[in-house]
Amino acid sequence: MRGVSLSFLLLAGMSLSGAPARADTAGGVPSTMTRLDNGDLVYHHICAACHMADGKGARGAGAKYPALAGDPKLAIAAYPTMMVLNGHGGMPWFAGILTDRQIADVVTYIRSHLGNRWMDPVTPEQVREMRQPITLEE
């Protein structure tokens, strides 16, 4: 959970870019971000923005953020790994934003928490093998 205070976490100058350079970007440069070095932190600082802290998702205008809590599709680890790497539909890609280790950590986390009980961990090597080229347009 978000247990650690943000001020403490604001150490790392991870170079994270999220916005199209041509768009109305905030400052044109990524700001420093919290160091997210386990699956719990990645989930609660990134994924929970849409899937919510309890993993139950939300309903919008005829569309939703799917629940991860109790999602049978998480049984095959490759599925959430591909989703996090490449995105699909409303889900943005995180290749180029999260490291192999962070993706492995967070996929392992959502498969074993939020009411899910798939305990076999995903490794950074498995993530690396699934990476495809995806680059934000300049």
Added chain:
Amino acid sequence: MTGESGFQAQTRRQLLTKIGILAGSAGLYQAMTSMGHAMGTDFKGPPKLSGAKPGTRVVVLGAGLAGLLAAYELRQAGYAVRLLEFQNRAGGRNISLRGGDTVTELGGATQTVGFSPGNYINPGPWRIPYHHQGLLYYCRKFGVALEPFIQLNHNAWLHSSQAYGGRRLRYREFAADFSGYTAELLTKAINQHRLDDIVTPEERAHVLSSVATWANLDDDGVWRAGARSSQHRGYDKARGAGMDGAPTFSTPAPRAEVMASGLAQWLAFPEQLDMQTTMFQPVGGMDNIGKGFARQVRDLITLGCMVTAIHQDEHGVKILYDDVAHGGAARVEEADYCVCTIPLPVLSQLDVQVSDRMKAAIAAVPYASSVKLGMEFKRRFWEEDDQIYGGISFTDQPIGQIAYPSHGTFSPGPAVLLGGYMFGPAAMDFTTMSPAQRIEEGLRQGQALHPDYRQEFRNGVAVAWSRMPWTLGCCSMWSEQARKTHYKTLVAMENRLVLAGEHASYVGCWQEGAILSSLAAVEQVHKRAQGAG
């Protein structure tokens, strides 16, 4: 002067005045463009559509700028138009928040804006480049008053927790030192003949004199404390009058510190074409554009329609929607053609009858995450104490920046600034917080730029775009791969349906993208309707 043809050659100005009189300002604009005076996006003027078959119906989905403009131009062309919108307001992402407004986000949090009368924040779009000529054209046409938006302020702050001991400094101090040392280095290298194999002797003289003038170096090519450097970076004691009128010069920061600071990234920002002066904002709030557009098509809009499906066959389109005001009762709207401007994160989840290729295109463009903090303070302390009138201070902290209002300068009483504007992971992180936590973080981080921030604070509103039910994000994020594979499919009319919206353009994340995509869609509908007889 008489030209070869025997006619008196008109001066360019006379010619332009004539065209202006005959064709109105739009004609003048087009003439200027073709004569190489003006430059904009790919806006070629309003569409000239004629000969619509009477009674041909077009249904437009989504009342953002793309949908509103499509409805306007299609009606102008003679079509029978209906516009269905999910929210109980038109304008879409073109929105402003004022005291008493409420924002309810996914997850359930509701904020009531506490600003005093007259104050507002633009939580979505807030600035318009001068070259977004499509949007500017329709603002003029629909009577939306614009005023300058101050983007670059030499007296705003720059702050990095990694540089200058975490101390804020003025944009001008850093910008002057950076150009000063850059020019000095170049001058030294040339004078010491280190660049002889790169620059010709003739060019050397030009470079030396240009960079010295540009950076305001001393005559010996050095950047040091003195009159010249203070003219750019400011004085320690300003120029005055009387016995103590003499100024005290300021001292440049050490070169190594300037170069290692990383602050130069913020000098690059206002140099991008999209951020260059002059920028504009509507007087009184960005939503005056949405209101101006909506006034033109008010009678065509039905609010509270949550579209769930788009079906089509050779006879027409069928739109299925839930009537929000009537307990979500299922309804159907039929038409001959459909222009759909629903944001892709939503549209990708609806039941849409299109080819697999089109489905893949719709699913290939997610929306970015963004958060904006609107914060009201008791007084304009940034003006009164810091002499900052509009513009933006930057920080390497997650809030990214603090932007000061371009309007209302010198007015007494409470005022609203943009206390943070985040994209990407920093935005997602802020989104995971409660609205109150977001504002609290904004205050905490903002103190690095304004130490008295907290005691001047009144209230704030934090808008997280990933939690807006009707966009599920801020704006389109195209990958190079998706652009190559899917763009042309996404923007081509398929059977009776054509998509519009900022995502269906190369000007994504700008209102201009909504405008241009809308015009492209309208033209396709018209062509198709003509062809179909």
